[in-house]
Amino acid sequence: MVFTAILLASKFWEDISFWNIDYVERLDLYPLKSINRMESEFLSLCNYNIYVSAELYAEYSAYIKQLSNLAKSPRNEIFNRFKNQQVESVPGVRIVRQLSGPLL
Numbered sequence: 001m002v003f004t005a006i007l008l009a010s011k012f013w014e015d016i017s018f019w020n021i022d023y024v025e026r027l028d029l030y031p032l033k034s035i036n037r038m039e040s041e042f043l044s045l046c047n048y049n050i051y052v053s054a055e056l057y058a059e060y061s062a063y064i065k066q067l068s069n070l071a072k073s074p075r076n077e078i079f080n081r082f083k084n085q086q087v088e089s090v091p092g093v094r095i096v097r098q099l100s101g102p103l104l
Contacts, residue, residue, distance in 0.1 A: 003029065004038040012050055 011017045020035045030038070043050070 001038075001042070004035075004042045007035070007039060008042060008050055 007020075007023065020039065021032055023035060024030070024032045
């Protein structure tokens with residue numbers, strides 16, 4: 001799914017983008033038919049609306065930065081911060097964690 005999201009994002013934002021066959025020839029991850037199908041399914045699941053507002057982008061960006069900063073923290077600080085809490089930092093994304101032991 002990440003590959004498909006990146007593929008579509010590059011097509012959406014770039015004036016000159018790669019063709020799907022270019023990904024097949026250079027990356028050799030998936031056959032062309034699979035890439036075409038993944039792209040079509042992804043767009044269908046998004047109701048063909050892949051626009052992201054500046055506000056939503058900023059919210060997700062801040063959330064990812066927060067997670068990145070937490071990943072750099074000592075384990076105990078992360079554990080104590082999220083112990084038995086529900087985290088809902090980004091609208092539309094709900095993450096529920098019930099931690100009972102130290103993070104590995």
